[in-house]
Amino acid sequence: NTNQLLFPPNQTLGVNGVKTGFTDLAGDSLVASLERDGHQLLVVVLGSENRIVAATALMNFAFNAFTWVSLPAPAPLLAGARAAVTPATPASVMVPVWQRYYVNYSVDLGEAPAGSALALPAGLLTYYVGGQEQGRLPLYAQRR
Numbered sequence: 001n002t003n004q005l006l007f008p009p010n011q012t013l014g015v016n017g018v019k020t021g022f023t024d025l026a027g028d029s030l031v032a033s034l035e036r037d038g039h040q041l042l043v044v045v046l047g048s049e050n051r052i053v054a055a056t057a058l059m060n061f062a063f064n065a066f067t068w069v070s071l072p073a074p075a076p077l078l079a080g081a082r083a084a085v086t087p088a089t090p091a092s093v094m095v096p097v098w099q100r101y102y103v104n105y106s107v108d109l110g111e112a113p114a115g116s117a118l119a120l121p122a123g124l125l126t127y128y129v130g131g132q133e134q135g136r137l138p139l140y141a142q143r144r
Contacts, residue, residue: 004052005032012056018042020051030055039068039092068092069103071127071137085109085122087137095129102130109139 002020004010014036021029027047032055034041041062048054071091093103109123121138128134 003030003032005030005055010052010056012059015059032059034059036063037068039094065097066094067097067100068094069100071103071105085139085141087125088140089137091127091135091137093127093129093134099129103134104128107139 001007003015003017005012005015006017012034014034015032016035017033018031023029028045028049028051029047030043030045030051032043032045034043041059043055043058043062045051045054045058069092071093095103105125105127107123107125122141123139125137125139126133127136
């Protein structure tokens with residue numbers, strides 16, 4: 001393995017792969033995967049004179065200038081008399097540090113579907129940062 005981020009003296013905490021390479025057009029290249037605090041980051045370096053220095057600088061920049069904001073699942077919303085509506089999995093969004101307070105969401109509920117404990121989507125949770133849509137999560141009805 002030629003990914004120097006995995007081994008001393010350039011070993012970087014949390015780096016767990018991925019691939020080094022070289023082509024005439026791209027020069028030395030590196031795709032590096034890093035996991036810290038339960039969040040995964042991918043860094044891609046192409047055409048650098050020192051891919052290890054460049055990748056390390058990108059990783060440090062990402063963790064200093066950006067933060068992950070846990071997306072608040074709305075407290076179980078009632079979609080019907082006997083159903084709580086929640087996203088299937090919790091989510092987070094990576095935003096510039098200064099935007100962390102601008103994360104908000106909207107909820108669009110449909111009729112609570114009948115059936116099993118985890119049924120078809122009962123609505124949609126849409127997340128925004130500063131008014132720009134960042135993602136959508138289906139909401140599921142869970143019978144009580």
